[in-house]
Structures are given as structure tokens and as C-alpha cells.
Amino acid sequence: MDAFLKGTKRKLSAVEESSLDDDNESTDVKLAILSSLHSNASQEVLLEALLAHDGSVKAASASLAEDRSGSPKKQRTSATIGHQTSLRLFASKSSSEERPVSPKKARPLSKKGATLHLYDPEDIAEHTPCSIIHNFLPQDVANDLLKELLEEANTFEKISFKLFDNVVQSDHTSTFYVGSEAEINTQKHDYFYNGARMTNVRRITPQLLRVRPRVQEAVNKEIQTRIKTRYPGGQKLKHQSLDPWSPNCAFVNCYDGPQENVGYHSDQMTYLGPRAIIGSLSLGVAREFRVRRVMPKDPESNGTDDPDSEGQIAIHLPHNSLLVMHAEMQEEWKHSIAPAQAIDPHPIAGRRRINITYRDYKKMFHARHTPRCKCGIPSVLRVVQKKKENLGKYFWMCHGGNVPGKDNCSFFQWADFDDDGNPSWDKARYKKATPRSGSISSSSV
Ligand SMILES: O=C(O)CCC(=O)C(=O)O
Numbered sequence: 001m002d003a004f005l006k007g008t009k010r011k012l013s014a015v016e017e018s019s020l021d022d023d024n025e026s027t028d029v030k031l032a033i034l035s036s037l038h039s040n041a042s043q044e045v046l047l048e049a050l051l052a053h054d055g056s057v058k059a060a061s062a063s064l065a066e067d068r069s070g071s072p073k074k075q076r077t078s079a080t081i082g083h084q085t086s087l088r089l090f091a092s093k094s095s096s097e098e099r100p101v102s103p104k105k106a107r108p109l110s111k112k113g114a115t116l117h118l119y120d121p122e123d124i125a126e127h128t129p130c131s132i133i134h135n136f137l138p139q140d141v142a143n144d145l146l147k148e149l150l151e152e153a154n155t156f157e158k159i160s161f162k163l164f165d166n167v168v169q170s171d172h173t174s175t176f177y178v179g180s181e182a183e184i185n186t187q188k189h190d191y192f193y194n195g196a197r198m199t200n201v202r203r204i205t206p207q208l209l210r211v212r213p214r215v216q217e218a219v220n221k222e223i224q225t226r227i228k229t230r231y232p233g234g235q236k237l238k239h240q241s242l243d244p245w246s247p248n249c250a251f252v253n254c255y256d257g258p259q260e261n262v263g264y265h266s267d268q269m270t271y272l273g274p275r276a277i278i279g280s281l282s283l284g285v286a287r288e289f290r291v292r293r294v295m296p297k298d299p300e301s302n303g304t305d306d307p308d309s310e311g312q313i314a315i316h317l318p319h320n321s322l323l324v325m326h327a328e329m330q331e332e333w334k335h336s337i338a339p340a341q342a343i344d345p346h347p348i349a350g351r352r353r354i355n356i357t358y359r360d361y362k363k364m365f366h367a368r369h370t371p372r373c374k375c376g377i378p379s380v381l382r383v384v385q386k387k388k389e390n391l392g393k394y395f396w397m398c399h400g401g402n403v404p405g406k407d408n409c410s411f412f413q414w415a416d417f418d419d420d421g422n423p424s425w426d427k428a429r430y431k432k433a434t435p436r437s438g439s440i441s442s443s444s445v
């Protein structure tokens, strides 16, 4: 998982109205400001509000004030899963065949500060960067996989990741599965996540292996449907790979009880390449997956843009559903698993939800090929999401500073991929260099 948001440390100054928009403040300062404005709220609630509003103290504060005034539409935690309904019931004419457009062009239905709940696969495909298949596996296959992973999950670990300036533990547990003993070794030695090596890597289990071809086939079909019906001109996106999606590893998460959650983030593209596609299978307790578009900042706006101006969309993920995160997801949207107020216990899993994200680690993005920073470790691949000037440009940067007690070496380099996402060091496949001029400091991304 990627680091969520970042800020540079500065000494706490007086709490002023003007500091509400200061993106450079550290989390501690932001929390202190929020705490002074909402003295009854716990640190946890304040941090959640800050996360939900992309680090904007002003937006977080407004939403906390609204919560306090009892507005029902501003619930931070989700209630138990609702009924299957479709937005199409309310629309006069809405069919994906009639309108082959990118979701970018579709009128946003979600509104600032509100959550739009979607259940229907067509609604989800139309309004989010995802598609979903309900009742994906034959019942016995889904149950066998669930039972196997519940057993595995007894020894999963919490992972540390960087949230603003603080390294925190996510409260849910997870483990990473790869294909062979040799791959376990390379994962443990060559690959870096949040500036450090991963220790908890396991060999893929029989049931994960059994299900993989079905996921592969379904995701490749969904990708083609997406391209034909949703992308401009029926063409794949720029930097999207031409290769069929071929998952070779799986990240498995376990959420035990309604409160275990994961905050808004984009997944790391470092070893998947740009326009990464992920097949995400949900088993056990149904939970809410939330997505929201990352809104770029207009340099003219003097920081008055609201990152939450489109609101968020909740996709309900019942047992045995396959969610495909399509090529626009990691660059243009963020996602989270929201804490729930209540859950419906599952007959096999009880309070637990298992999530498997099948991923396609690309050969040419192996950590031995990707640029190294001055710390001597493979750098992290990111994309400009906020500043309009360089929006959508990819870059490599040092993530060594995510390790407690270590600093970033400030390595920064624009990434160079061709239209099909091949990196420039892949001499056999890379087609044309995209001209990039001038040098730029990481502060302008
Ligand atoms: O649990 C889920 O459905 C999503 C998990 C996730 O976002 C991740 O592993 O990066």
C-alpha cells in the first residue's frame, strides 16, 4: 500500500484561521488545530476526518461541525449492508451501449460531503473506476477458499505504513503471497515497500492457485468491456499495457470486526507499472469499499479548491464478489474500506472479511530494473495527482524516509514510459520517448 499523504514538519504556531488551508503543516499541527476547534472529539475521530478530507484541515473541520449538528447524511461509519437497488430505476435513459464515454465525462452523481451508495454492477461501471461481478465463484469453491484463508489469517500481521509524518499500524492484518520459494527470496531481498523490506511473504496456497485462472479470465474480459464501452474512442488509456493481465501474486487482507478498516489511499504502482489493474475478491462479511476522485488543485485558486468536491461513492462488497479496479483507478482515485457501525455475521467467517487482491508484477518493473535512489534502494513510482501543471506525470522518488528514524535522500526523477506503459530501459519494447524538459524539484509535484 502506498503512503497516504505527506507534509513537512514545522513548529506549532498560533491557531489561526489562515492555517486551516496550509498543506505544508505536519499532521501533529493539523491535529492540534482540529483539536482546538473540536475539543470534544477524540484524536481518532480527528485523524479520520483529516484522512477523509485529504489532509485539509478546513474541510475536516467543516465536516466535524456538520457531524456535531446531527446531520444524518454525514455519517462517518457505515451501517450494515443495504438492499440491491439500481440508479437506473430513477433514470429515464441510461445504457452503457448508448454512451461509450469515459467515466470522467459522466456527470458526477455524488456530491460534496455526501456518500452515494451503489449496488448495481451497471451503476458501478458507469460512475466509478471499477466493475463488479457478484456471485463470482461456484459456492463451494468460494467457501473452500474462505476457509483456507481464515486459517491462514490466524497468523497474519498488522502492517506499518506512513500516514502523513507518522508511521502507524493499520488495524487490519495482511500477508503477501507469491508463486515460488525463489520468488519469496527475491521479494524479501530485492523489493522495498515504504522504504523497507517486507518480511511476511508466503508461498501461494492451493486454493488461491485454484481460483487464479478464473480471476484472470474474468478480469481480462472486464478490461476489454471497459475499453469498448467506457474509454474515449473505445481505445485503451495512454500508458495502459497491451499485454493480457496475468496475476502472479496476491495481497490478502483480513478485517476482524466492524471497526477494522483501511484509510483512503492509492496502491503502489512501483512494481505493477502505470495504469495498474487489480482483481479484488471479497469473502465473508460484506463491507463498504469507498472511492473518491482525486481533485487536482488549480494554481490560480490560492488553495481554495476543495479536494472533496465530488463526495465519495460507496460500493458494497458482498461475499464472493470480484471487484476490478481498472486502469484509471490508482492515478485518479483513492479508495478505502470504511469502518462499519454494524455487520451481518457470516456463517463461515463470523465477524471476519477476507479480501484478496490479485496483482500482476511486471518483469520489467522488477526492483532490479527500477531507478535506485542515493540511499541505494529501489525508488517508489508515483504520479502527480494534485498540481495541475504536471498532472498525470509519473516520477520516481526516494521513500527511505518512511522508515522511522531515517530521512529521504531527496532523489527525484521523472519517469519515462511509452504509450503502452513500457519503461525506457526496456529497450526491446519501448517505442518512443515522451519529451520531458527542464528539471523540477519535488516540491512542485
Ligand atoms: O480490502 C479491500 O477491499 C481493499 C484493500 C486494499 O485497498 C489494499 O490492499 O490495498
Ligand SMILES: [Fe+2]
Binding pocket: 001, 265, 266, 267, 335
Ligand atoms: Fe488498496
